[in-house]
Amino acid sequence: MDLKAPLYKRFEKYAKLDTQSDGDSKTFPSTAKQLVLARLLAAELKAIGAKKVKLDKFGYVTAEIPATVKGRVPAIGFLAHMDTSPDASGKNVRPQVHRKWKGGDIVISRRHGVILNTRNCPELAACRGEDIVTASGDTLLGADNKAGLAIIMTAAEYLLKHKEIPHGPLKIGFTPDEEVGQGVKHFDVKSFGASAAYTFDGDVAGAVEQENFNADGLKITITGKSVHPGTAKNALANAARIAADIAASWPENLLPETTEKREGFVMFTDISGGIEKAELSGIVREHDLKKLKAMERQLAAIVAAKRLKYPLARIELAFREQYRNMNAIVSGRPEVMKKLLAAVRAAGLEPHVKPVRGGTDGARLSFMGLPTPNVFTGGYNYHGRYEWVSLDGMNKSAEVLVNLARGWAE
Ligand SMILES: [Zn+2]
Structure with missing residues (x-):
């Protein structure tokens, strides 16, 4: 199966449209420009012969490819997000293809000094001989997740042409606003009508994900006591300094910058205030829910010690649930991963199951009743100027999709 040409044609068309989402927006979708791509995708789905094509008021594009077999075969879904990250510019993206990469430097932009190689991205090493797509040095590429859109659209077209499969x-x-964590907030799982689904979103060929972080937010509020510094001895409680003391007391080996793989962390994201009042907020992340709770108890113990140290201040600590590890849901439906691993192997790849150090739309969907692990799209270095995707990897991903469709009918 070689779909590289249509895959690239679509990818280039989608990548040239700026669909950056905005975390500060109060609307849904967060930016109107995502709807430009949504309308284009809906029109394209109709053109390739998909049925029940719909673009709803939230910007969700849905469609159906009718069954080619009779009898009770479960409906499965394929999802990708339309927005790109607010972390780097997504305006005037100019994709370029580095054909049959031989190893060595991939010059994304000499002028901007953006050079990609296996030293700054070891993940690239597996792609020798492949066609590598990058942006041009001043923007992200948006393969996250326009690669996913191109893969699903192209595989859908292939399946609609090959009714013998x-x-x-x-x-x-196709969903908006994944990058700002709102992607499936209004998604109607029931009317989507799938019994399991797969997001096609990111990572190198072979990678599949059924686990993400358990995530809580934290907020520490400190009420101090202001006294003239000249007479402050044993009378002043400086809230801002206490906030700094708490942040500095958290173990350095449990921070995002010192952890990887399955290690959890606390990150303080914001510290603000003065003598009378200060706020320290942050996030807690861990794949294992028990370990997440243990880390929260560890932070609570630090706060309790500070209450004793600063009796004149009032210190409050609160945690708020953000999202949970989808493994709890996905592992309850073992066939969902079993079919995926078989589909990856049938595409000639050895699946590499790895935990996501973040959240995914699939995690939220899983808890909304639709188990949704993630499938690679063949790229890496997302959200920045070094982003790349392999056309060969995208082709493998499309093959996995076709294999999944076939596998669920067996
Ligand atoms: Zn993504």
Whole structure:
């Protein structure tokens, strides 16, 4: 199966549209420019012959590829997000293809000094001989997640042309605002009508993900006591300094900058205030829910010690649940991963199951009743100027999708 040409054609078209989302926006979708791509995708789905194509008021694009086999085959869904990260510019993206990469430097932009190689990105090493797509040095590429859109659209077109491939009903969903954590907030799981789904979003060929972080937010509020510094002895409680003391007391080996893989962390994201009042906020992340709770108790113990140290201040600590590890749901439906691993192997790759150090739309969907692990799209270095995607990896990803469709009909 070689779909590299249509994959690239679509990818380039999508990448040239600026669809950056905005975390400060009060609207949904967060930016109107995402709807430009949504309308284009809806029109394209109609053109390739997909059924029940719909663009709703939230900007969700959904469609169906009817079953080619009779009988009770479960409907499965394929999802990708339309927005790109607010972390780097997504305006005037100019993709370029570095054909049959031989190893060595990939010059994204000499002028901007953006050079990609296996020293600054070891993940690239597996892609020797492949066609590598990058941006041009001053923007992100937006392969996260326009690669996912191109893969789903191109595989859908392939399946619609090849009705001899046996599969059940296939549902397609394109969603906005993943990068600002709101992607599936209004998604109607029931009317989508799938019994399991897969997001096609990120990572190198072979990677699949069924685990993400458990995530809580934290807020520490400190009420101090202001006294003239000249007469402050044993009478002043300086809230801002206490906040700094608490942040500095958290162990350095449990921070995002000192942890990897399955290690959890606390990150203080914001500290503000003065003598009378200060606030320290942050996030707690850990794949294992028990360990997450243990880290929270550890922070609570630090806060309790500071209450004794600063009896004139009032210190409050609160945690707020953000999202949970989808493994709790996905592992309850073992066939969902079993079919995925078989589909990856059938594409000639050895699946690499790895935990995501973040959240995914699939995690939220899983807890909304639709188990949704993630499938690679063949790229890396997302959200920045060094972002790249392999066309060969995208092709493998499209093959996995077709294999999944077939596998669920067996
Ligand atoms: Zn993404």
